[in-house]
Amino acid sequence: xxxxxxxxxxxxxxxxxxxxxxxxxxxxxxxxxxxxxxxxxxxxxxxxxxxxxxxxxxxxxxxxxxxxxxxxxxxxxxxxxxxxxxxxxxxxxxxxxxxxxxxxxxxxxxxxxxxxxxxxxxxxxxxxxxxxxxxxxxxxxxxxxxxxxxxxxxxxxxxxxxxxxxxxxxxxxxxxxxxxxxxxxxxxxxxxxxxxxxxxxxxxxxxxxxxxxxxxxxxxxxxxxxxxxxxxxxxxxxxxxxxxxxxxxxxxxxxxxxxxxxxxxxxxxxxxxxxxxxxxxxxxxxxxxxxxxxxxxxxxxxxxxxxxxxxxxxxxxxxxxxxxxxxxxxxxxxxxxxxxxxxxxxxxxxxxxxxxxxxxxxxxxxxxxxxxxxxxxxxxxxxxxxxxxxxxxxxxx
Ligand SMILES: [Zn+2]
Numbered sequence: 001x002x003x004x005x006x007x008x009x010x011x012x013x014x015x016x017x018x019x020x021x022x023x024x025x026x027x028x029x030x031x032x033x034x035x036x037x038x039x040x041x042x043x044x045x046x047x048x049x050x051x052x053x054x055x056x057x058x059x060x061x062x063x064x065x066x067x068x069x070x071x072x073x074x075x076x077x078x079x080x081x082x083x084x085x086x087x088x089x090x091x092x093x094x095x096x097x098x099x100x101x102x103x104x105x106x107x108x109x110x111x112x113x114x115x116x117x118x119x120x121x122x123x124x125x126x127x128x129x130x131x132x133x134x135x136x137x138x139x140x141x142x143x144x145x146x147x148x149x150x151x152x153x154x155x156x157x158x159x160x161x162x163x164x165x166x167x168x169x170x171x172x173x174x175x176x177x178x179x180x181x182x183x184x185x186x187x188x189x190x191x192x193x194x195x196x197x198x199x200x201x202x203x204x205x206x207x208x209x210x211x212x213x214x215x216x217x218x219x220x221x222x223x224x225x226x227x228x229x230x231x232x233x234x235x236x237x238x239x240x241x242x243x244x245x246x247x248x249x250x251x252x253x254x255x256x257x258x259x260x261x262x263x264x265x266x267x268x269x270x271x272x273x274x275x276x277x278x279x280x281x282x283x284x285x286x287x288x289x290x291x292x293x294x295x296x297x298x299x300x301x302x303x304x305x306x307x308x309x310x311x312x313x314x315x316x317x318x319x320x321x322x323x324x325x326x327x328x329x330x331x332x333x334x335x336x337x338x339x340x341x342x343x344x345x346x347x348x349x350x351x352x353x354x355x356x357x358x359x360x361x362x363x364x365x366x367x368x369x370x371x372x373x374x375x376x377x378x379x380x381x382x383x384x385x386x387x388x389x390x391x392x393x394x395x396x397x
Contacts, residue, residue: 148386153351154298155308155388156233157200158260160244160280161267163191166360168277173295173357174341176323183342185293186245186281193276195267197244199258200300203229206241206287208252208264211271216243217290223279224270225250228287229258236350240299241287245279246270284350294349297359298388307361307383310354311391313340313370318394320355324370326393330383331364352390368393 148155159165167187171177175184207228212220216228223245231240248268252258269276282299283292295310302308309328313321321340328336340355341348348354363385369378372395381391 148301152388154349155301155386156235157231157242157300158198159300160197160200160242161189161191161278162196162198162263163267164195165189167280167297169336169338172338173293173297174343174346174355175339176342183346185290185346186243186279187296188277188279190275190277191267193248193266193268195276197227197247197264197267197278199229199260199262199264200242201231201233201260203231203242203258205252205254205256205258205264206230208250208254208256214288216288217245217271222271223247224268224273225265226271227252227264228283229264230287235284238284238350241283243279243281243283243287245281246273246277248276291345291347294347295354295357297357298349298352298354300359302360302386305363305385306359307363307385308357308359308388309361309366309368309381309383309391310349310352310357310388311368311393312353312355313372313393314355315372315395316397321370321372321395322355324372326356326358327369328358328361328366329369330362330366332362336361354390372396 167189171181171184171188173184173187176182177184205227207214207216207226209225210221211217211223211226215222216226217223223243225245225247227244227247227250229242229244231242233240244264246268247265247270250265251263252265258264267276267278273279280296282294282296283289284294286292297308298310311326313324313326315321323342324340326338326340328338330336336358338356338358361383363383366381366383367378368381368391369376370393371377372393375396377393377395379391379393381389383389
């Protein structure tokens with residue numbers, strides 16, 4: 001099955017330009033120059049945010065270009081992935097005049113208080129859920145909320161747990177758990193040990209078992225026990241994988257066909273985890289590549305009556321503002337925050353080119369605001385049930 005040809009994909013406001021690929025490699029080299037990583041003794045790359053963290057977003061028409069920046073930069077920073085790396089497609093062109101200059105990077109924004117993560121481990125133990133969600137909603141596992149339009153560009157899949165499905169708010173995709181952990185490549189969903197983990201869509205089990213000899217993360221035994229599912233539906237010609245980590249038990253075998261809601265295993269704390277939770281990833285193109293992740297909150301359905309917001313926080317020159325707190329005041333009166341992606345190892349969606357996303361927002365108007373250079377920048381966004389909305393927050397010149 002292929003969902004590529006959906007006409008509703010044009011709903012996304014950031015359109016793809018034809019010139020995108022031509023600049024990919026130039027930007028790759030450009031961004032790679034500024035990446036600073038060092039590898040700790042445990043083999044986990046520690047990312048040192050610097051001015052280079054800001055990813056330039058020269059114009060909405062350059063969305064493909066931006067993706068080109070981030071993906072190769074990600075690949076360079078991933079330590080010791082020795083397994084069948086599938087190169088990112090068509091990074092063979094030469095740079096063009098669209099390349100942002102180093103000067104622009106150096107002068108645009110202050111660095112976001114770079115603090116090396118003290119513990120590179122995948123240790124988040126989400127303890128408090130910000131909202132009183134029902135702990136079990138089995139219908140979400142099998143069929144989407146009634147409002148879901150299955151032809152839209154994202155939000156294709158169900159939720160991965162037959163239990164709590166609310167991710168840990170301080171450790172969403174690209175966040176650092178208040179600068180205590182390395183930037184997250186996933187969402188963490190706390191549940192009791194043994195809670196059933198299920199396939200979020202139709203696919204085939206690409207891998208199931210321990211990640212000791214076959215690596216999917218930055219080091220062996222990172223996920224403990226992991227299931228990787230190759231999804232049936234391609235997106236923009238790209239293959240999508242879903243990854244379920246730290247499992248207590250595995251209930252499927254490699255090659256097995258799975259349908260939405262099929263049990264893959266049980267929640268655990270195997271590998272680098274201190275407490276039981278599901279570490280859930282979405283990957284694109286290369287299932288082995290720890291850097292091929294995308295934000296899972298763009299891919300699974302929001303709860304009924306809720307929507308998803310993806311956005312960019314950029315400086316006056318259009319450069320990503322990393323590690324910036326985004327505040328949301330939505331129709332239910334519950335204050336919410338999410339931080340923009342900490343570094344370039346947290347790649348955005350190829351079409352949205354977002355640097356934050358948050359799911360399960362109540363339908364209605366949301367005030368979204370950030371403090372940029374001691375000035376509040378705000379936008380009002382209308383959240384539609386079962387839909388993805390986008391917003392751009394840009395600092396004033
Ligand atoms: Zn995690």
